[in-house]
Amino acid sequence: MIDEYDVIIIGGGCSGLSLALHIAKHQSHKKILILESRREYQYDKIWSFWDVEAHPYENQIQHRWSHWQIQHQGCRLIQSSPMYRYCSIPSNCFYKNAMQQIHDLPQINLQMDSPVYHVEESPSYVFVQTKKAIYRGSKVFDSRPDKTETYLYQHFLGWHIMSEHPIFDSKTITLMDFDVDQSKGLHFMYILPFSAHEGLLESTFITPHLHEEQIYENSISDYLKTRFKNPKYQMIRKERGVLPLRTTLPEQNSSKLIPIGAKAGWTRASTGYAFLPIQKAIKKLAFNQQKPAFFNIDLWLDRIFLNFLHDNLQEAPQVFFDLFRKNAPEQLIRFLTGNWSTMDLLQVLFSMPKIPMLKQALRVMTKRGL
Numbered sequence: 125m126i127d128e129y130d131v132i133i134i135g136g137g138c139s140g141l142s143l144a145l146h147i148a149k150h151q152s153h154k155k156i157l158i159l160e161s162r163r164e165y166q167y168d169k170i171w172s173f174w175d176v177e178a179h180p181y182e183n184q185i186q187h188r189w190s191h192w193q194i195q196h197q198g199c200r201l202i203q204s205s206p207m208y209r210y211c212s213i214p215s216n217c218f219y220k221n222a223m224q225q226i227h228d229l230p231q232i233n234l235q236m237d238s239p240v241y242h243v244e245e246s247p248s249y250v251f252v253q254t255k256k257a258i259y260r261g262s263k264v265f266d267s268r269p270d271k272t273e274t275y276l277y278q279h280f281l282g283w284h285i286m287s288e289h290p291i292f293d294s295k296t297i298t299l300m301d302f303d304v305d306q307s308k309g310l311h312f313m314y315i316l317p318f319s320a321h322e323g324l325l326e327s328t329f330i331t332p333h334l335h336e337e338q339i340y341e342n343s344i345s346d347y348l349k350t351r352f353k354n355p356k357y358q359m360i361r362k363e364r365g366v367l368p369l370r371t372t373l374p375e376q377n378s379s380k381l382i383p384i385g386a387k388a389g390w391t392r393a394s395t396g397y398a399f400l401p402i403q404k405a406i407k408k409l410a411f412n413q414q415k416p417a418f419f420n421i422d423l424w425l426d427r428i429f430l431n432f433l434h435d436n437l438q439e440a441p442q443v444f445f446d447l448f449r450k451n452a453p454e455q456l457i458r459f460l461t462g463n464w465s466t467m468d469l470l471q472v473l474f475s476m477p478k479i480p481m482l483k484q485a486l487r488v489m490t491k492r493g494l
């Protein structure tokens with residue numbers, strides 16, 4: 125017998141769980157199935173973002189920072205904004221909260237350890253197959269990662285550590301410290317200090333190819349030695365991420381089988397941020413506006429910027445540094461998060477290297493870009 129659902133969600137990660145909870149709240153009559161391949165959830169990441177707009181997970185924010193810094197060639201730029209804070213939600217809180225809510229929502233059936241390996245669309249339904257069963261859905265949302273190659277990746281490995289002595293400035297995050305080895309591609313250190321003793325240090329690269337794990341590990345270890353005077357610390361956990369920076373969206377011809385999450389292009393391609401774009405896109409999806417959050421001009425701008433990065437990786441640290449140096453913090457944050465006004469947009473565009481960007485814009489417009 126085939127189990128039937130109004131909605132089947134493939135993948136119970138950030139977008140899958142958020143979408144299920146959103147539908148359960150706004151269309152409580154719908155019977156929802158989530159098929160997740162993992163056996164259990166783990167503390168695998170920390171989602172961080174600027175709090176530019178309201179979202180349903182505000183009560184799960186564990187840390188808020190008022191200051192951030194960028195460093196390049198020994199120059200440190202420290203900025204803050206009374207309007208926007210940088211926030212973070214640990215994934216274990218997010219998953220735990222989602223499980224608690226799902227427990228109290230009989231219309232959601234979450235099946236762990238259920239990798240989907242076949243999906244087939246018929247004129248009226250979509251059939252979804254796992255090793256254990258076949259399910260029939262009126263609508264299927266698919267968040268399985270898109271494994272096709274792309275031309276640029278943001279990839280990183282992070283150490284979440286607890287140091288014996290106070291080493292972090294707990295008020296200030298390090299968004300990008302470019303004063304690290306640049307010989308293996310565009311590289312920066314990203315640091316979230318949770319207290320004077322506890323922090324996450326991520327060795328982050330933007331390159332066309334991925335690196336061996338040892339490269340990230342060595343750079344974090346060197347950074348701790350040189351910048352924090354080789355502190356004694358305990359490793360709490362590690363996190364690893366590979367974010368394809370795509371500026372082409374998947375074709376979507378079906379109204380019954382719909383990609384969601386990173387697979388649907390809900391990641392801001394120029395930054396790799398996805399948590400808030402996912403929440404924003406889910407709201408739109410619920411109103412049947414299926415275009416992703418960063419459609420049109422943001423996607424077009426990202427395409428120009430990524431083409432520029434791809435061709436000028438060595439100049440990128442200076443470009444990022446100048447972007448923060450030349451723009452008011454609020455203006456740049458609105459630009460980076462897709463919440464800009466025309467004034468913000470013009471101001472930020474004028475702060476970028478004009479001729480190289482114009483060249484890339486022409487390449488993109490004439491479809492000769494990447």
Ligand SMILES: Cc1cc2nc3c(=O)[nH]c(=O)nc-3n(C[C@H](O)[C@H](O)[C@H](O)COP(=O)(O)OP(=O)(O)OC[C@H]3O[C@@H](n4cnc5c(N)ncnc54)[C@H](O)[C@@H]3O)c2cc1C
Pocket residue numbers: 134135136137138139140159160161162168169170171172173238239240241267268269363364365366367384385386387396397398399400402
């Ligand atoms: C380590 C890390 C740190 C990040 N930090 C940030 C950040 O600070 N801020 C930010 O905005 N973004 C961040 N991101 C990017 C982005 O927010 C995440 O990738 C986000 O989880 C994307 O949501 P998603 O639902 O598309 O994918 P996921 O959350 O990865 O969900 C996809 C789900 O599908 C499941 N799955 C895969 N294959 C199958 C299958 N065959 N059958 C069933 N289920 C399957 C997976 O197990 C997973 O649970 C980070 C990403 C990583 C990896």
